[in-house]
Amino acid sequence: MKRRRHSRIQTGRDTVVKTADPERMRVEVEKTRRALEIGRQSGLFRVPEVLDYDEKEGVVVLERIRGLRPVRNGLLARGRTALELAARSARALAAIHRDLRLPEDMRVNLPPELAAPGARVFLHGDFNGANVCRSETEPGLVILDWQMTSRHGGRATCGTRFFDVVWFLNYLLWTPGWRHLVGDPVAPVARVFLATYFHETAAGDEAELGPYAQRFFEHKQARRRELATWWQRPWLPRCQVITRRFLEGLVRKASA
Numbered sequence: 001m002k003r004r005r006h007s008r009i010q011t012g013r014d015t016v017v018k019t020a021d022p023e024r025m026r027v028e029v030e031k032t033r034r035a036l037e038i039g040r041q042s043g044l045f046r047v048p049e050v051l052d053y054d055e056k057e058g059v060v061v062l063e064r065i066r067g068l069r070p071v072r073n074g075l076l077a078r079g080r081t082a083l084e085l086a087a088r089s090a091r092a093l094a095a096i097h098r099d100l101r102l103p104e105d106m107r108v109n110l111p112p113e114l115a116a117p118g119a120r121v122f123l124h125g126d127f128n129g130a131n132v133c134r135s136e137t138e139p140g141l142v143i144l145d146w147q148m149t150s151r152h153g154g155r156a157t158c159g160t161r162f163f164d165v166v167w168f169l170n171y172l173l174w175t176p177g178w179r180h181l182v183g184d185p186v187a188p189v190a191r192v193f194l195a196t197y198f199h200e201t202a203a204g205d206e207a208e209l210g211p212y213a214q215r216f217f218e219h220k221q222a223r224r225r226e227l228a229t230w231w232q233r234p235w236l237p238r239c240q241v242i243t244r245r246f247l248e249g250l251v252r253k254a255s256a
């Protein structure tokens, strides 16, 4: 079996062919199929249909959904649309955490540095502003890429739901754009995202998010500079300020 760490995408007229490490692809295909149903039943999001799948080679043929735009830019723009997108993303994530189930042989826990005590759920694993999309032709969200991010080993399927929550915000905090220079574009979106997510899930463990997020960002800190592209580097101190404020806000809220 071939081993590949990163996936490859080939876009055709009506299909998208994705190739990845076969073992990881087996999990991704299973999640994609199950998520499609969750999206349909909840009416909250759409997932590309799996049209064909070669298990041995790790190749999947997906329905191509046209006119996709990652939600990131929409989330960081000012105004009602951004907040509406944040709320929709949060409702989608809450439904995923509530309803996603995988077979026992696909249960792999998060690595210790990302784990937390408390309930475990099955995770999206790479729920960020690039994999959550809008479509130009439909009103709802489209959610892609149901594989644990390779930044964190690519294999875990299950663990604290705070991982997906923090991963979503991490992407907004640390993928710099010009809006980071003129203010804090993340705070309003983060507030709505978290309030909606916790409203939907009502598990009463909101206060535990602060310490988890703090640990998460500390853990990531060392590699930030390494992973940043040359054009992102000048933004990093600014991202750091915004992240620190975000964390202070979480701690304040938890102790209020």
Ligand SMILES: Nc1ncnc2c1ncn2[C@@H]1O[C@H](COP(=O)(O)OP(=O)(O)O)[C@@H](O)[C@H]1O
Residues within 6 Å of the ligand: 007, 008, 009, 016, 018, 048, 062, 063, 064, 065, 066, 068, 130, 131, 144, 145, 146
């Ligand atoms: N079913 C699809 N329809 C349309 N575009 C897609 C589809 N699947 C993937 N893409 C495009 O390819 C990109 C990469 O696909 P993704 O599954 O996120 O793989 P990766 O692991 O490389 O991020 C997406 O951001 C999207 O632009």
Ligand SMILES: [Mg+2]
Residues within 6 Å of the ligand: 130, 131, 144, 145
């Ligand atoms: Mg992706």
